[in-house]
Amino acid sequence: QVQLSESGGGSVQAGGSLRLSCGASGITISRWCMGWFRQYPGKEREGVAIVGSPDRTVYADSVKDRFAISKSNAENTLYLQMNNLKHEDTALYFCAAVHALTWSAGGCKPGALSGAEAIYWGQGTQVTVSS
Numbered sequence: 001q002v003q004l005s006e007s008g009g010g011s012v013q014a015g016g017s018l019r020l021s022c023g024a025s026g027i028t029i030s031r032w033c034m035g036w037f038r039q040y041p042g043k044e045r046e047g048v049a050i051v052g053s054p055d056r057t058v059y060a061d062s063v064k065d066r067f068a069i070s071k072s073n074a075e076n077t078l079y080l081q082m083n084n085l086k087h088e089d090t091a092l093y094f095c096a097a098v099h100a101l102t103w104s105a106g107g108c109k110p111g112a113l114s115g116a117e118a119i120y121w122g123q124g125t126q127v128t129v130s131s
Contacts, residue, residue: 002026002120004095009125016085016129022078022095022122030073033098033108036080037115038091039124047113049080050098056107062088087131092124 008020020036035050049059049069057069068081078095096118099109111117 004122006122006125009127011128014131017083020080024076034078035096037094050108052107053105085129087129090129094124095122
């Protein structure tokens with residue numbers, strides 16, 4: 001049984017930082033395209049960042065140069081380091097296992113940032129940024 005469990009959310013002032021974690025069981029995240037997604041109230045989920053092999057990352061334009069996604073294969077954990085947070089980053093954040101990688105050094109498939117084909121999802125962690 002696959003389980004993804006997010007942690008690290010909370011409340012922070014604008015300009016601050018948070019690090020989200022997503023512990024995985026039942027899958028080996030080094031073999032998966034993994035991603036972070038977020039959802040605003042009443043809106044559909046949107047992609048924040050995805051990672052295949054460690055150097056194959058894709059970011060939404062709104063978070064480039066502020067957020068960093070990474071995997072710890074030893075811990076089987078996905079991370080999202082969020083710096084210079086803005087009020088508009090306030091959302092419910094989810095991690096997801098999007099698809100199995102074709103080869104270990106490969107990247108995520110085109111369109112993976114949409115999350116439309118993600119297979120496994122966590123329950124989400126709330127991030128609130130006060131301005």
